[in-house]
Amino acid sequence: MNKPKHKKLTCLGIESTAHTFGSSLVSLDEENQGTIISDSRSVYQPPPGSGIHPREAYQHHSDVCSGVLIESLRKAKMDMDSVDVIAYAGGPGLGPCLRVGAVVARSLAAYYHKPIIAANHAIGHIELACMLTRATNPIVLLVSGGHTAILAFSNGRWRFFGETLDITIGQLLDQFGRAAGYASPSGAIIERCASKSEEYLLLPYTLKGNDPSFSGMLTSAKRLLSSGKNMDDICFSIQETAFSNLCEVTERALAFTEHDEVLLTGGVAANTRLQEMLTEMCRSRGSTFRVIPRQFSGDCGAQIAWVGLLSYLHGMRLDISKSIVRQSWRLDQVDILWRH
Amino acid sequence: METLIRKGAEADIYKVRWNGLLAIKKIRLPKGYRQPSLDAELRKRRTIHEATLISAAKLAGVNSPLLYYLDKSNYSIYMEHFDGPRIKDVLDDPDLGTTKIFEAVGRSIGSLHREDIIHGDLTTSNFILISDGCLGIIDFGLSFRSNRLEDKAVDLHLVKQTLESAHSAVADEMFTDLIDGYRSISGDESTNRIKSVMRQVQRRGRYARSV
Numbered sequence: 001m002n003k004p005k006h007k008k009l010t011c012l013g014i015e016s017t018a019h020t021f022g023s024s025l026v027s028l029d030e031e032n033q034g035t036i037i038s039d040s041r042s043v044y045q046p047p048p049g050s051g052i053h054p055r056e057a058y059q060h061h062s063d064v065c066s067g068v069l070i071e072s073l074r075k076a077k078m079d080m081d082s083v084d085v086i087a088y089a090g091g092p093g094l095g096p097c098l099r100v101g102a103v104v105a106r107s108l109a110a111y112y113h114k115p116i117i118a119a120n121h122a123i124g125h126i127e128l129a130c131m132l133t134r135a136t137n138p139i140v141l142l143v144s145g146g147h148t149a150i151l152a153f154s155n156g157r158w159r160f161f162g163e164t165l166d167i168t169i170g171q172l173l174d175q176f177g178r179a180a181g182y183a184s185p186s187g188a189i190i191e192r193c194a195s196k197s198e199e200y201l202l203l204p205y206t207l208k209g210n211d212p213s214f215s216g217m218l219t220s221a222k223r224l225l226s227s228g229k230n231m232d233d234i235c236f237s238i239q240e241t242a243f244s245n246l247c248e249v250t251e252r253a254l255a256f257t258e259h260d261e262v263l264l265t266g267g268v269a270a271n272t273r274l275q276e277m278l279t280e281m282c283r284s285r286g287s288t289f290r291v292i293p294r295q296f297s298g299d300c301g302a303q304i305a306w307v308g309l310l311s312y313l314h315g316m317r318l319d320i321s322k323s324i325v326r327q328s329w330r331l332d333q334v335d336i337l338w339r340h
Numbered sequence: 341m342e343t344l345i346r347k348g349a350e351a352d353i354y355k356v357r358w359n360g361l362l363a364i365k366k367i368r369l370p371k372g373y374r375q376p377s378l379d380a381e382l383r384k385r386r387t388i389h390e391a392t393l394i395s396a397a398k399l400a401g402v403n404s405p406l407l408y409y410l411d412k413s414n415y416s417i418y419m420e421h422f423d424g425p426r427i428k429d430v431l432d433d434p435d436l437g438t439t440k441i442f443e444a445v446g447r448s449i450g451s452l453h454r455e456d457i458i459h460g461d462l463t464t465s466n467f468i469l470i471s472d473g474c475l476g477i478i479d480f481g482l483s484f485r486s487n488r489l490e491d492k493a494v495d496l497h498l499v500k501q502t503l504e505s506a507h508s509a510v511a512d513e514m515f516t517d518l519i520d521g522y523r524s525i526s527g528d529e530s531t532n533r534i535k536s537v538m539r540q541v542q543r544r545g546r547y548a549r550s551v
Binding site: 091092146147148149152154155157159160161162163164165166168200202205207208209210211240241243244247248251252254255256257276277278280281284285327328329330331332 | 346347348349350371372373374375377378381382428460461462463465482494495497498501502504505506508509541544545546547548
């Protein structure tokens with residue numbers, strides 16, 4: 001990272017792409033060290049057996065936004081005067097949810113005369129993980145409900161080395177969980193069930209070049225469920241098969257790019273078994289494995305605030321009249337001004 | 341004599357002597373992170389696919405390595421050694437640059453697809469510039485037979501993705517050359533149909549701007 005001279009900056013980050021409404025204060029000191037001062041959030045919980053309903057999630061976010069915002073300021077012992085810049089999640093995500101965060105950010109920016117920045121949510125997962133783990137130039141495995149991608153930085157942008165051809169790993173876990181009657185997100189429940197089994201059932205393993213595919217595995221797993229197979233065994237087998245696939249494609253990226261550092265981030269990064277398998281893969285190649293701390297793996301305001309700070313520091317400015325949201329905003333469209 | 345020349349993602353590559361010939365030994369070692377039954381299944385399946393399709397590719401008129409020997413006991417394959425830089429290295433080093441190298445890449449892929457062989461792993465590290473203009477294709481572990489446009493489109497999508505992620509500055513130019521080469525083998529109609537399926541595949545990317 002290059003180092004323009006600047007005073008200490010503090011950013012208020014607002015996250016609202018999907019089920020989480022988050023608000024966080026993050027600072028960047030004169031040495032470019034980032035610190036998360038506070039991070040508050042409220043998560044919309046759909047009823048068991050169903051997924052996110054955008055309107056319901058929007059309603060939740062509208063109800064909790066001011067409370068979450070005030071809590072993040074109070075925990076940081078700060079007021080709006082000490083905030084230098086306001087960042088919101090500009091996308092990608094669910095339209096109704098994104099709009100709540102954007103409205104909050106716009107209102108604050110207009111009322112308090114603060115600069116506003118639209119941060120890409122996926123870039124937030126990557127850059128916050130880099131900040132917290134001190135990774136410098138890693139192969140990134142981004143695993144969540146919205147993404148399953150293997151990324152490398154090159155020529156000014158984070159670029160897709162590989163990406164799921166159909167559903168994400170988060171969708172695989174959630175949709176299977178839903179079929180079994182659990183509430184979304186179901187990653188934690190599936191991990192708990194899996195830890196009780198060692199009975200491996202062979203499931204479809206699909207990798208096309210650098211692109212994994214999980215829809216066939218989901219169909220097979222649901223079929224096993226309705227044929228009365230043991231739930232713990234199916235969960236164990238889903239994790240073992242899907243995570244092997246992720247390990248293989250990550251290893252392919254390491255071999256191809258000749259990088260020697262892996263960074264795991266996104267909501268599914270919290271899974272202990274996935275961490276274990278990647279640790280083993282990296283060990284066998286002599287590569288370094290890093291993972292975002294569990295507390296910040298899921299969606300949070302801090303990831304938005306951190307990207308907001310980096311963008312602001314490198315001269316990005318957004319006119320409030322152009323502070324729109326974009327449901328489709330692919331992470332490889334974002335110029336990463338702070339990396340070379 | 342055995343020299344490790346590359347630690348690939350799924351196999352170790354050695355330069356060896358085999359019956360007096362300079363050869364490549366490719367061995368698929370067990371992965372510690374994988375369930376033993378899945379591990380054995382993947383290593384076996386890929387070794388067999390590689391051995392079968394590496395020879396089929398020759399019949400398609402593509403320069404793939406000659407298969408010398410397959411050792412089922414440890415999933416290793418002995419094959420012809422191609423001497424030369426990988427296309428990946430050529431793109432990274434302008435001094436090695438030969439113009440229109442991707443037309444040859446496109447012709448090779450077109451020849452495989454004409455015979456319904458899907459390579460499955462068309463990254464720039466799997467093409468070797470053996471001597472001027474003579475291009476070798478390696479690594480058939482993920483190969484399979486299919487006449488589906490979808491499979492051919494995904495095959496081409498992978499080359500495009502590799503170019504865009506690792507060689508972004510020249511990606512568009514190289515891919516245009518590739519399609520020219522592909523078209524010279526497959527013809528206009530077939531090439532255009534595959535390109536249109538390829539656009540569909542690309543739109544499946546997460547948060548890609550659709551339509």
